[in-house]
Amino acid sequence: MIGGIETRLFEGGKGKMPKYSFNDLDNGLFRVAGELFAVSLAQGGPAPRFLQNWCYDFLLSGNLETITKETVYDVDISPLIQKIEETSDLSSCTEEIVSCGYTGPIKKNNKANITRAIVMHAAARRTLMLLQLREGLQLYGLIDVMRKNREVCRSLFVVQGGDDKEDSHYIVSNLHPEMSET
Incomplete structure (x- = not known):
């Protein structure tokens, strides 16, 4: 089930975003996907270990503080970022740069600002899904357990190397479900 959700609703290379x-x-x-992730973890099933770091951070904080060009892997946007970094003539990219929301001068000495605008564009257009x-x-x-145990739960949602120390049993031990009396 988790693999099907990943394939259907998420995209990217090194880690995925909606x-x-x-x-x-x-x-x-996306709401149903979140509910299924919660149920899977509560029942000891597989964790959705495929998100990009910035997506996980956004889920907990609601802002894009941690996003950088190194943390966004977008099949459409990443090649544009690479092109901007490698070219000395940005005029060939003007239309793409402007369509990402950058409104400043398109000059070589503004590459950092242009790249930041493009990265923010890639992330911001997915915030409603997140x-x-x-x-x-x-x-x-x-989500409350995740906020309280931010780094511990990260390994359940974000692609990481090595052995996973935390599993769904850790999450279940911290859940406080509200049961009805009937």
Whole structure:
């Protein structure tokens, strides 16, 4: 199930981020994905260990503080960033740069600002999908557990190398589900 969600709703290379899809957003699929992640973890199932670091940070904080060009892997945007870094003539990229929201002078000495605008564009256009995913993670109070144990839970959501110390049993021991009396 988790693998199917990853394939259907997420994209990227080294780690994944939500696909830019308003159809999936309108149908509430990212919220459902969050709920399924929570249920999978609560039942000792597989963790959704495929997100990019900045996506995980956004789920917990709601802001894009940790995003950098090194943390965004976007199949559409990453080649543009590389092109800007390698070229000395930015005029060949003007239309793409402007479409990403950069409004300053397109000059060689502004490459850092141009790159930052492009990175923010790649992330910002996916924030609605991440917010809906966070709604789903509210199930069983999982998002609160994640906030309290930010780094411990990171390995359950973010691609990392090496052995995983934390598993779903750790998460379940910190959940406080609200059961109805019936």
